[in-house]
Amino acid sequence: MKIVHSAFVFTIGFTVGLSAATTMAADLQPDSPTTGAGTVQSGSREQVISQQTETNLAGNRLVTGRVKEIRGNQMEVDIGNPKSLYIPLKPAADKGQTFKPGDIIIITLNDNNALVDYHRPGETSHHQVIEGKLQTPLTVGLDKAVIVTPEGTKTFVVAERAKSTLASIPIGVSAVFLADETGQLVDAQPGGLSAAADAAKSHRAPIKGAHEQLRAVFRGAGPEGRLKISEGGREREVQFRPPLEKLDRIKPGQEVVLLLDEQGYVLEIATPDVIPVR
Structure with missing residues (x-):
């Protein structure tokens, strides 16, 4: 993703604008995430996980931004697009994290632009990838998912932001699921690990704002x-x-x-x- 800071050029001058744009891009460049055996394709503000890793599903995108404003239970994040990205504060509250305006943040989106999770730069995500099949439809309120895995049947709480994603996974079909540090499911892809890797190679829509x-x-x-x-x-x-x-x-x-x-x-x-x- 290439970010053009045209405002700097027109209001301050080409030389100063270029220097400012370069400084901002460097400031927002995220540290390399822990990716296991996966492959990361890097851009100025975006990193694409092209192969499944120990902490991310194939197709996940790590987008670097800056917190602009916190209002109520939402954060407004500048990711270099004309429109800001709005994300809920609940994932941070669940993990005991706090953010303030000006903080750099790395947001994980799936291949459908849905929010998966977010972290601070340099912070290792302790996610868990689970391969299995949904045994039953999600419970009332879409709060829990029962998954049949090679290690046995397990029940997971579904994070609010992932309910629509989990609800789209067919019953009895092989899929991969992603749990965050709190043990809640935050993402899923049908078809198992090989299918998820193939899907990651397909065309992805540009980020228009996950929310x-x-x-x-x-x-x-x-x-x-x-x-x-x-x-x-x-x-x-x-x-x-x-x-x-x-x-x-x-x-x-x-x-x-x-x-x-x-x-x-x-x-x-x-x-x-x-x-x-x-």
């Missing part, structure tokens, strides 16, 4: 798994995967900020009392 931030007015709970909102004076419904934190504390007519995943499902709800107006 989208939507400002709206809450109008009430719709049918099961849906919210009624008003956006720009137009009312519509958006889906979420229950349970959704803070839903029982939101009142009709209240302004909200919704964090949507790549499939349009609501991951987080924030309110003006914790998100200042710009």
Whole structure:
């Protein structure tokens, strides 16, 4: 991925702009991650895992950015794209980590641009790759997954951000799953290790932002798994995967900020009392 900092050239001058752009690129260059036997293809802000490793699935991308702002339960991260990347704070809270504006962060996305995890530069990720098959559909609320592995049947908690990914894995089909440091499943790919490696070689869509931030007015709970909102004076419904934190504390007519995943499902709800107006 090539990042062009045109603003430096036009407002400060070519020589100074080039120097500033070079300094920023060097500042955001991540340390080499622990990848086991896998292969990493490096860019200025992105590293692609082309083969499955001990800590990542093939096709995962490590994107380096800088925390711009923390508002409520979300972080806004500058990754060099016109649009910022919005990620939930919960993964950091689960691991006892804290971030502040200005911090460098390495975000792991899967081949569908869904958030897998994030870490600080130089921090080793203690992930676990599991090969197996889903024994049953995900439990009510998509909270748990029962996987048949060569070592026996195991039950895992599914991280909120990975529920849509896990729900797309067919029952009884060989797949690879990724668990983070807390033991929660954060990613999955159907087809087993060889198929995942082949998929990693295919074309990947450019990063458009793993999550989208939507400002709206809450109008009430719709049918099961849906919210009624008003956006720009137009009312519509958006889906979420229950349970959704803070839903029982939101009142009709209240302004909200919704964090949507790549499939349009609501991951987080924030309110003006914790998100200042710009």
